[in-house]
Amino acid sequence: MQIKIKEVPSVKTKLVMPTNEAIKEAGEIIRSGNLVGMPTETVYGLAANAYDEKAVKSIFYAKKRPQDNPLIVHVNSVEMAQSLALEIPKLAKDLMNKFWPGALTIILKKSKNVPYTVSAGLDTVAVRLPSHSVAKKLIDEAGVPIAAPSANLSGKPSPTKASHVYDDFSGVIPMILDGGDCNVGIESTVVSLDNDIIKVLRPGEITIEMLSSVCENIAIDDAVLNPLREGEKISSPGMKYKHYSPKANVTILKGTLENFCDYFNENKGEKTYALVFNGEDKKLKGNVLTYGSDTKDQAQKLFSVLRELDKLEAKEVFVRCPNLDGVGLAVYNRLIRAAGFNVLEV
Numbered sequence: 001m002q003i004k005i006k007e008v009p010s011v012k013t014k015l016v017m018p019t020n021e022a023i024k025e026a027g028e029i030i031r032s033g034n035l036v037g038m039p040t041e042t043v044y045g046l047a048a049n050a051y052d053e054k055a056v057k058s059i060f061y062a063k064k065r066p067q068d069n070p071l072i073v074h075v076n077s078v079e080m081a082q083s084l085a086l087e088i089p090k091l092a093k094d095l096m097n098k099f100w101p102g103a104l105t106i107i108l109k110k111s112k113n114v115p116y117t118v119s120a121g122l123d124t125v126a127v128r129l130p131s132h133s134v135a136k137k138l139i140d141e142a143g144v145p146i147a148a149p150s151a152n153l154s155g156k157p158s159p160t161k162a163s164h165v166y167d168d169f170s171g172v173i174p175m176i177l178d179g180g181d182c183n184v185g186i187e188s189t190v191v192s193l194d195n196d197i198i199k200v201l202r203p204g205e206i207t208i209e210m211l212s213s214v215c216e217n218i219a220i221d222d223a224v225l226n227p228l229r230e231g232e233k234i235s236s237p238g239m240k241y242k243h244y245s246p247k248a249n250v251t252i253l254k255g256t257l258e259n260f261c262d263y264f265n266e267n268k269g270e271k272t273y274a275l276v277f278n279g280e281d282k283k284l285k286g287n288v289l290t291y292g293s294d295t296k297d298q299a300q301k302l303f304s305v306l307r308e309l310d311k312l313e314a315k316e317v318f319v320r321c322p323n324l325d326g327v328g329l330a331v332y333n334r335l336i337r338a339a340g341f342n343v344l345e346v
């Protein structure tokens with residue numbers, strides 16, 4: 001099917017504070033089959049009633065999202081998750097007990113309650129119980145599970161501020177709830193379960209180290225750190241698409257700060273930017289942006305700074321390589337996609 005954003009009729013988009021009244025209205029909008037920009041602790045979501053196939057289809061239209069990329073369903077209780085799944089294995093229960101509400105999405109076998117539009121034809125469903133109070137209240141008000149991908153146009157960096165959602169969907173969706181800046185800043189960790197093994201399909205705030213407190217057997221999907229090989233079967237369809245990309249050509253530079261500075265100075269042009277860690281900007285002359293101090297802070301700031309680079313019309317960006325421990329793995333996973341796997345040792 002051809003996806004054209006023009007097919008979505010133009011509407012006036014309300015950007016509002018999440019008062020009880022506003023959340024009530026947002027719940028009604030969801031029940032009536034329309035979309036709402038919803039804050040979560042990870043990134044903003046583009047929310048629809050997961051049971052309403054027409055509403056779910058309009059998410060794909062609005063985002064220009066490939067039809068084979070399934071959506072995450074957000075719930076307000078383990079019971080609601082149970083109604084979406086054929087069964088909840090013990091390992092899934094243990095993960096829910098430990099990490100819900102929070103930034104962990106679990107892939108389960110889907111029940112017949114989940115339309116195939118949500119799962120993009122798969123027999124599984126991705127489920128998450130968010131910790132953000134506005135997201136929780138919105139699910140309560142809507143009274144249904146909420147299907148929500150990140151609220152960005154497909155391919156663009158995920159939104160961590162209500163204004164990012166407004167930039168992408170003003171005139172397309174009726175309401176955005178402004179919950180302020182997202183705390184985590186990158187999308188949830190996505191895992192699938194195979195008997196006693198946890199497979200990490202997308203790293204996030206819930207780290208490998210944290211998951212290993214529940215289960216020792218953890219596998220990291222190949223696609224987390226590597227480009228997809230020709231003809232390779234993919235565990236999570238989202239991993240095969242170009243992602244998080246500013247318009248500029250992005251290169252990750254691995255090596256010392258000193259070598260980074262030398263490389264930047266030798267290769268910079270008028271619209272070239274350096275993206276470095278807090279405090280390092282003083283060492284560089286030219287266009288320099290920072291993206292945080294420790295890896296948690298880098299996660300929180302990364303998408304916002306990638307969007308800023310577009311506004312600045314950056315043509316070339318050289319980025320300091322994050323540490324790969326803890327949340328750093330997730331930061332690196334998003335960055336190598338933004339860079340189209342363009343990594344240089346300096």
Ligand code: TXA
Nearest residue numbers: 042044045070071124125126149150187188236237238
């Ligand atoms: O933090 C988050 O996860 C945010 C907020 C809004 O909750 N949502 C989000 O959704 O990032 P989205 O659609 O941008 O990413 C969902 C990822 C995609 O890579 C998709 O392919 C994968 O989850 N996914 C969804 N359902 C799946 C399934 N049944 N099997 C494998 N992967 C699945």
Ligand code: MG
Nearest residue numbers: 149150158187
């Ligand atoms: Mg997304």
